[in-house]
Amino acid sequence: MTFEIAPQKLIYGGDALGYRDGRAVFVPRVLPRERVEAEVVRVAKGIVHARPLRILEPSPDRIEPPCPYFGHCGGCHYQHFGPQRQAEVKQEILRETLRRTGKINWEKSIVLHTAQPQNYRNQAQFKVGRTPEGLLEIGFFEAYSHRVFPVESCLLLSDKLNQVLREFRRERWASLLEGCTEIELFADQCDDHTAVILRGMLTKGESVANEILSSIPGVASVAVEAGSGLQVVGEPHLTYSVGEFGYRVRPGSFFQVSRFLLPKLVDAVIGPVHGESALDLFAGVGLFTLPMARSFGTVIGVEASRSAAADLAANAKAHAFTNVRTVEAGAQDFLRRFAQVGVDLVVLDPPRAGVGASVLKLLVGVQPKRIHYVSCSPPTLARDLGFLVAHGYEPESVEMFDFFPHTYHLEALVRLVRRAV
Incomplete structure (x- = not known):
């Protein structure tokens, strides 16, 4: 079945969203306000998923995709418009997701970081x-x-x-x-x-x-x-170097995949904050743990993966950090045993599923002064931020790093501070 539609906006996941006969319609590789001919591929949970057949009225933003595989290969979603506009769209999606899912009306600017849009994956x-x-x-x-x-x-x-x-x-x-x-x-x-x-x-x-x-x-x-x-x-x-630090990364250990913006992310996460104690709760091989050790008296890096935790311990030792302690454990198990109240900074960089309420309940119980949350998933970030705001924390700044040009993926950093009681 074919039909015409003019989608209203791009949404998280890469599709354009429009409406037809009162139903939401998702169409890939289409831009807002373009008039397109599409055909129904499937209907799931009341949503019509369609395939574009012809662009009847193109957007001024539309460009020729730089890759001949675009539209066939599933790796990219956004090659039909330019990288700068892609980043702006992701900003809009992040802001809307914070509002819709987290009930956070962020009226201030979202600081945008971009870099070379090609050859960026390591x-x-x-x-x-x-x-x-x-x-x-x-x-x-x-x-x-x-x-x-x-x-x-x-x-x-x-x-x-x-x-x-x-x-x-x-x-x-x-x-x-x-x-x-x-x-x-x-x-x-x-x-x-x-x-x-x-x-x-x-x-x-x-x-x-x-x-x-x-x-x-x-x-x-x-x-x-x-x-x-x-x-x-x-x-x-x-060994992968970011700034002054070299990170041992064994096969199977997670490491960020964006070559060009990684130093900026590390600098933004740590910033000028310093203090006596800090936690890195999804530490990986120590991307944030090592620079945190320069600014805090004691840093605990918590990592559930055995290989990544071993890399973290080796990386701290290689840099002669005696104030870094590595704990091989999940965040929830660690926080159940953690007795210190009022830690100066907690860095969260969870997988796509986010932190979740069970861990956040334990986290707010130890009353960290600051929480810096790094996320690759706006929906789970917004969900978790909604919990933190409801339990005494206030967003201080929001930044977006376009780690993944030509895709709908993004990396966000939200800094939160504990409200005075």
Whole structure:
């Protein structure tokens, strides 16, 4: 079924939102107030999901997508308009989400940080499929499907990652990568060295790892999925530098994927704040923990992942920080045992699911003076901020980092202070 529609705005998730016969309609790759011909793909939970067929009246903001794969590959959502306008749209979405979900009417400015909109990713996860002839297909999922869309390169990835991708596309890897379903790449800050993770049920795990190390320039380590863990061949970790700090990152440990804005984010999270004590509750390998150690008498980095917690401890030791304590635990388990009241700063950088009420209840109980919340998910950020505002905290500033140009994803930082009783 085809119809015409002129969507009103872009929403979180990448689609344009319009209304037809009283129903919400989501249409991808369309801009507000464009008149388009679309067809219904499916109806779910009362929402019509449609596919654009023709742009009848284009927006002045519309441009030719810089990537030939746009509209087929599912990796990008926003290549049909420019990076500056993309960032402004994300600002608007963040503000609206804070209001709608968190009941926070943020009237002040949202500080915007942008950088180079291409070659910004230091990490990528490629899906691996096979042609009927048995040749490798390496790329990303097609938009709105789980079919592999093969790509020769990606304009979002660093030069080194694209170079390694091109190597893996050679025919010789088809038999060596038998059983592989995903290839993950991670490059250091200089884009010189790369770590490779192979996932799936590989039949030639260690031998293919050695072959990769010897034949693909710049690959420093290869980790192969084995049972519930990773078997690492080559260097046990990469070192990624941000500002004055070098971070050991082992395969499987989380690290931010944006090359160009990371130093600005770290500076903004810590800022001029200082004091006696601080907590980094989703610490990872210590991205914020290490610079916090310069400004606070004692810093506790709390991390649930065993590999990341080990990296955090090693990173603190490598920088001779005697005031950093690493705790391998989930935030909830840690806060149940934490007795100190009135800690000067708590940094939160949770996964996409957010912090959640159970952890926040414990957190407000220890009455931190400041909470700096970093989030990649406006809906869960707004939900959690709503809880914090209802329990005595006030947003002081909101910043948005366009870590992911050409996609709907963003990184936000909200600084909160405890209201005087």
